[in-house]
Amino acid sequence: MKDIDKTPDTLPDEGRRKFLNTAAFAGLAGAGASIGLSACNSDKAAPAATATVAAPAEASEFGKYEVPPGELDEYYVFSSGGHSGEVRIYGLPSGRELKRIPVFNMDCMVGWGITNESKAVIGTRPDGQPKYHTGDTHHVHLSYTDGTYDGRYLFVNDKIHGRLGRIRMDTMECDKITEIPNIQGFHGTFPDKRDPVDAAINHTTRVFCGAEFSIPLPNDGSVLEDASQYKSLFTCINADTMEVAWQALIDGNCDLVATSYDGKLAATNQYNTEMGALYEEMMASEMDACLFFNVARIEAAVKAGKFTTVGNSSVPVVDATKAANQDPKSALVCYVPIPKNPHGVNISPDGKYYACSGKLSPTASVIEHEKVLAWFDGALDDARKAVVAEPEIGLGPLHTGFDNKGNAYTTLFLDSQIVKWNVEAAIKSFNGDQNAQVVLDRIDVHYQPGHGFTSMGETRESDGRYFISDNKFSKDRFLPVGPLHAETAQLIDISGDKMKLVADHSVYSEPHDSIIVRRDIVKTRQIYSIDDFPLAIKDPKESGVFRDGNKVTVKITSQAPAFSLRDFKVKVGDEVTIILTNLDKVEDLTHAMAIPKYDINFVVNPQQTQSVTFKADKPGVFWCYCTNFCHALHLEMRSRMYVEA
Structure with a gap:
């Protein structure tokens, strides 16, 4: 695809963009006249998104992304398997599948769910069979030491049954599974990235888990149809023991989770702060929120006995609802207003900013870490002031990855594009600098990207080499194999000023998220003891x-x-x-x-x-x-x- 001239008021390739979005807008229109996409329509795009569309790499360049026979890849990719219930390992840049790790699924190749040892991890019914035979993995993350991967554990969620699995990285096998009480729709999860506050404990100690579906608490059948009584919980699990440490009662539905590099905050973006049960109710408000949990305050409250429990569970539950946390100096959580039905929250490698995309707004909100802390200290009178930029980047923004040059890369589901934008320029523009160039580049992907991630991008050591776009539809990209198509993981070189599409990797349905890890970090056993x-x-x-x-x-x-x-x-x-x-x-x-x-x-x-x-x-x-x-x-x-x- 050739570059096209910039035009001041439209996105490039407007015909293609309009075609891809027709069905999406038709579906949203069915929600009712009172529901719309904030600040966007199908005919005209936001002025901020005016960069040219990047072309794929020239044919002569593809060779440098190949891995010759007998040579090893530079990176591991750890990817969720979606409703297969497993975790998958790929090599990068080759895209070769290396292993599938059964976690929440039965696997007749290795005998997972058949052997006594695996049943002890999965959990069994009275008849000795696994308690569940299905799983839905979404998010995979490694454990951390000092803000980067330490190669000890890999954590993955099960959305269906509310479980967290832990995989030993030396054997690449699941060794622990914890079922979280009183939740449904466990979607986002993230380990803490804490600095070594205590020199004796300088690695991941907690894993934070967000529940997407609100339910009656306790969910014992006494409340069924009255959605006004449904509640949501945010959960913290001890990474070493895999026991549930505490839960926080919140407003809204959790989507994804992020953690700060200083160990002070855990975050989750929220949609459905309306607490609706029907989808049109979930989109009624123009603003939802990104929540920031003050970890030290919550743990102090638990230690002081300021908690309740739910049903038969003995897990401490603190009140983190908005109504109960109006005083910043004692609040356990900060609700930062974000438009609209945000999807995804990610922190920049320098630890300064969180990017929280609007999904139903063409914006990505930039939230400053220090300003959130200032709100907790009472030095910021309005949590919305923690938002220091809100660039319009395109339609259907979801997930953001970062390079090592201050740039962010966000997937645009409706536009079928990846947009590259500069964080500091976005802040300048937000403060009135009309010359700040926010959007630097964009590239078409095929098609409808969900998650996207950069090499080592969730660590202090983000290296700015690669971006992978996990696309939900492949259509014409591969040989047809029946109605259930392969999906695409498209490899993009982000090392230069322009993004270059360098490979289409087919992936079996349905990966949700992945991480790219340098191979030197992963050290496995070759035989058991x-x-x-x-x-x-x-x-x-x-x-x-x-x-x-x-x-x-x-x-x-x-x-x-x-x-x-x-x-x-x-x-x-x-x-x-x-x-x-x-x-x-x-x-x-x-x-x-x-x-x-x-x-x-x-x-x-x-x-x-x-x-x-x-x-x-x-x-x-x-x-x-x-x-x-x-x-x-x-x-x-x-x-x-x-x-x-």
Whole structure:
């Protein structure tokens, strides 16, 4: 696409823009005459958005973004899997998928949700099956030390069932899942980025979680249709223990979450401050809010016993509603008014500013961190004065990433564009400087970008190299595969003055958010330590069948190309537990065990132990075989389970 001349009152490529937005505006119009998009219409765009459209990279330049065979990517991308319930790992700039980490989903490749060890993490019903079989991951974030990633943990939310999962970065496996009480629609989450206030504890200590759906509290059936009694809670979880530390009762619906670099504030953008139950009610107000929680004050209130509890939960709940927090000097939360139905809040790498986009307003609000603190100190008489800029950047602004040069990059869902704008210039323009160039560049993406993120952009070490646009529609970008299309993650080079589209990476539905992490930060184990597993069978001679009434334990080892037991015998009605240890010490030499008709398949990596428990309810001969190709005699790697009638 060629650059076009600037025009003072219109966005570039107005015909394309109008075409893409027709359906969106028609849908919004159905909400009623009293509901509109703040300060925007489908025919004329905001004057601030007048930069030229950037072209894709020239064909000769694409080679430098390729990763040749045998070479490694420069970055990891950790991405949510949406309603798959998993987390995915990609290499960048190649876009190669490296791994899928099951968290809230069943996974028959590794046996997640099948092994006893994974069930203990997921949680089970009385019948021993996982409590839930579905999940909806949205936001993934690494733990921090001194404002940058430390490679310890990865946290991810489950929107459906209100759970937070924690993944160990050394093994890339989920080790803890916490279900948050009294919430629904757990959408945004973010770990604290705290500076080392206490030299002995200088890493992430808290994870903040926003609930999107308001519900009766307690939600015990005593209130159903009366939406005026619905409430929302904002939650803090201890990152080390994964226990819920406290909750805050708030007005409105939480969307996304951000945290400050000094550990003082946690933020969530709010829509539906009207507390409506129907979508037209949720868009009635021209202003919603971005909330800032004073972490120290909340924790002091909890310590002083100034809290209540909800239902059967013992979690402390403080009152952070707007009505209860009018006095800034004692307030637990600051409500900063933001137009309209904001979606996304992100903090700049220098820790000075938050960007909160309007979604139904063409604006991105810039909120100054120090001014929010000044409001809490009583030095700022109006929370709205914490907004130091509000540039009009385009239609449907959602998420913002930052580079290392003071620039912000915001996804425009309705315009199908990424807009590059300068934060300091936006502040100057807000203060009356008519010569300040706010919008620096924009680029078309394909199509309807949701989340967007820059390389290392959520840390102090943002490097300004790449931006990825996760687009919700791909339409004509890839080979057709039926009605459920692949989605696109488009790689954009942001290192120069002009953005360059350099790659289309297909992604399976539906990633919501991702982070780009330098590869040197991630340090993984290549094999497990056998001593980490209490049930480990360290010598094949320990193998055998051990009966205690109708409970039978079968201990087996695997070592290419054989299982330690050629066969084993149980009886119909037995409760059978198979414990399998992989004694191989060779990197990447993974074994597995599958049992036909018993719905069992699970993986054991080098020096790992896994176990399964099942009822022997079918008599006969059942071949137990290795499902991971491991040796020239892989097909011969079997054992037989005899089930006596």
